[in-house]
Amino acid sequence: MNKSILFLLLAGLLLCTGCDYIRASLGKPTSADLVKISDELKAREQFLRDSIAAVRAAEAGLAAQGDTLASQAPVPAASAAQPAVQPAQPAPAQPAAAAPLKKYYAVAGAFKNPEGAQKYVNKLQENGIKAHLFDFRSGLKVVCVEGHDTLEEAQQDVARLKELKLSDSDPWIYNTNQKLHK
Secondary structure, eight states: OHHHHHHHHHHHHHHHHHHHHHHHHTTOOOHHHHHHHHHHHHHHHHHHHHHHHHHHHHHHHHHHHHHHHHHSOOOOTTTSOOOOEEESSOOOSSOOOOOOOOSEEEEEEEESSHHHHHHHHHHHHHTTOOEEEEEBTTSOEEEEEOOBSSHHHHHHHHHHHHHHTOOSSOOEEEEGGGOOBO
16 A cells, blocks of 8 residues: 555656656756747747848849949949959069959968968969969958959869869869959
């Protein structure tokens, strides 16, 4: 009889305290914890949806801006505002007209230290690669090889940089439409 009374008391205690007491004693999340986790996941999903919508809106705005710019009359190269692309070699005695900016550049490396960037440019030029320095808004000096209008040509430059193995970092492609440069 003592066992049955003990069993009934234990069963009553479990029914009164519920599963949360057992889950908490086992180190598992309680129903309040699960509600909090669920709310956090919903908020995160909403943030991601909002972020994706903002990126799509920005892309649409850039595309519309590109269409507007394309429909305008061309501006002569001498008066056109060019981004801060610095030739890696010393400038010739007579200034030449700035080359138009290409769409894709294979990036060989990025440096905080301008001297390190220039050394890497010299190293690339010693290996027969025409290199440029871009000033990025982040403050980095980015070493790029000759620009191209097609992605395939830039990918060939990336493959060539990988073959040369002049650096431990992996080359990548910079699309100037991203406007990360100054």
